[in-house]
Amino acid sequence: MRLGFFLSEALGSMRRNWVMAMAAVITVFxxxxxxxxxxxxxxNLNQGATSLKNRVLIEVFIKDEATDAEKAALEQKIRSIPEIKSFEYISKDEALERFRKRFGERIVQNLPINPLPASYEIQVKDANQVDMVARKFFDDPAVDNDPGTHNGVKYARETVRKMLSTINLIGIGMWVATGVFALAAVLLISTTVRLSIFARRREVEIMRLVGATNWFIRWPFVLEGFITGLIGAVIAAGFVWLANWALANWLKSSDIDFLNVRIFSMCWQSGSWPAGLMPTLAVLGAVLGALGSMVALRRYLKT
Amino acid sequence: MIVFEDVTKVYDPDVVGLQNFTCHIGKGEFVFLVGASGSGKSTLIKLVLKEIVPDSGRILVAGRNLGTLRHSKVPLLRRNIGCVFQDFKLLPNKTVYDNVAYALEVVGEPRRSIRRKVPEILNLVGLTEKTNSYPHEISGGEQQRVSVARAFVNHPPLLLADEPTGNIDPETAVGIMQLLVRINRTGTTVVVATHDRDMVNRMRRRVLQLDAGRLVRDERRGGYDQVADVEAEGVLT
Known part of the structure; x- marks a missing residue:
């Protein structure tokens, strides 16, 4: 194969038909x-969802009057539940320390005794199991649970349920959107390529009359499609990367704190970037361009 | 070189291209195809190139039966046939040099030999000075000479010309015809479809006359019209 000749044919034709080439690049972009x-x-939404799920805590408050044996039994119980990913013991002093950090020195100074109970903060492996795990502590003798007045086991039951269904819904929606936009990309690109080849059908006819084989005619067009797709997709990948980076940075530095925005920013703060997206987009663009050229040429290469 | 055996080609709907056409054109011949528009001249040329296929009958070109020639081999057939058209069919965005070189690139000719052969043939057709011009920058006669150069640069055994002088003034046309004759002298079979009465009468070559797709005359050293008419013309002048 005479790659040099085909490449110079492809580049030459892109230079001559630069308006069409630009249109194709922009379409791919x-x-x-x-x-x-x-x-x-x-x-990013997945990332956010995962971090939200991980934040679902079960707080188990321990009675001040619980015996050491009861406390030990409780810890033993936590260790034995397989659905629990991790747990942390917060002593009364630590609880007070946290309280001080959060609400300020002055309030703490005025307290005669430490009213805060010790507790366990428990994380479960799967947010779906929060409810089931939490129930196991309702009747524990060490737990400060008094139905009617106060709960010794705290967890965001309704919130978790709603959150999970929302995340699932968003996940499905995103798959659908991916499919729709991928299809739109294919159609747009193939239409553009078809237009540009239609404009040059006479050229193709002459090549055939001179005795060019189909592949001899095809190669420059395929290369042209490949180059066009590659350029458009690489610019697009760079653009998306920049936008992602800028958005994440902006969310990190800004103080916006409305409810919705906070969830949004929680999702985006890491500026998560799917592994291999850059090469995937580039290859996708190049392959779409090349395939588009081949498909569009088919009609002029019969016989 | 070319054999047509009882070839019929009818286009949709019921337009006759060729009807029971039989003829034999030998190696090294120079043949004029004459006849009114729509008489089948272009159909004949397209059939030889296998741009279209006949409804019935057999066509042999250079010993190859076109009916059994595989699609993938059609380009090989065309490389052995030089083509010149009324509308030149030059690639508009390639220079004169590149237009001629393209025919050589297609057959996989090495770079070095392309660089040798193209100037040679451009010299033969007298276009050395236009080497780097684009088709739209040169005259119709010059464009036709480029197209002749492209058709002949491979030294094909057969050269087809469809109204090669149709878009050119008479004086330039003579030059083109002389070129075709010179090409014919190298042993290449030349078939020229034409309306150019004067040219045919002057050259006295074999004439095939078509009418509504049928061969109505095959004369060895003919004129554009029937013998009687030519003689009558001779008497008048």
Whole structure:
């Protein structure tokens, strides 16, 4: 194969038909940028969802009057539950220290005794199991549980349930969006390529008359599609990366604290970037461009 | 070189291209195809190139049966046939040099030999000075010479010309025809479809006359019209 000849044919034709080449590059850019944005958003939402799930804590408060034996039995019980990922013991002093940090020195100074109970902070492996695990501590003798007046076992039961269903819904929505935009990208790119080849169908006809084989005619077009797709997709990947970075930075530094924005920023603060998105987009663009050229040429290469 | 055996080609809907056409064109011949528009001249040329396929009958080109020639081999067939068209069919965004070179690139000719052959053939057709011009920068006659150069640069055994002088003024046309004759002298079979009465009458070559897809005359040293008419013309002048 005469790669040099084909490459110079492809580049030459892109230079001559630069308006068409630009249009194709922009098309690829827009469609892959949208696709990339959807993928990045999905990744960040997933990240956010995971971190939200991990934040679901069960707090088990211990009675001040519980005996050492009861306390030991409670810890033994926590250790024995397989659904629990980790737990942390917060002593009365630590609880007070946290309280001081949060509400200030002055309030703490005025307290005659330390009213805060010791507690365990428990994380479960799967947010779906929070309810089931929490119930195991309701009747524990060491736990300060007095139905009707106060709960010794605290966990965000309703919140967890709603959160889980929302996250699932968003996940499905994102898959659908990915599919729709991927399809739109394919259609847009193939239409653009078809247009640009239609404009040059006479050229193809002449090549055939001179005795060029189909592949001889095809190669420059395929290379052109490949280069066009690659350029558009690489610009798109860079653009999405920059937007992602800027958004994450902005959310980190800003003080916005409305309810919705906070959840949003929690999702985005890490500026999560799907592994391999950059090469995936680039390859996708290049392959789409090349395939688009081949498909569009088919009609002119019959016989 | 070219054999047509009882070839019929009918286009949709019921337009006759060729009807029971039989003829034999030998190696090294120079043949004129004459006839009114729509008489089947272009159909014949397209059939030889296998751009279209006949409804019935058999066509042999350089000993190859086109009916059994595989699709993938069609480009190989065309490389052995030089083509010149009324509308030149030059690649508009390639220079004169690159247009001629393309025919050589297609057959996989080495770079070095392309660089040797293209100037040679451009010299033959007298276009050395236009080497780096684009088709739209040169005259119709010059464009046609480029197209002749492209058709002949491979030294194909067969050269087809479809109204090669149709878009060119008479004086330039003579030059083109002389080129075709010179090419014919190298042993290449030349088939020229034309309307150019004067040219045919002057050259006295074999003439195939078509009418509504049928061969109505095959004369060894013919004129554009029937013998009687030519003689009558001779008497008048």
């Amino acid at each position: 827009i469609s892959t940028a949208i696709l990339g944005a959807v993928l990045v958003t999905r990744d």
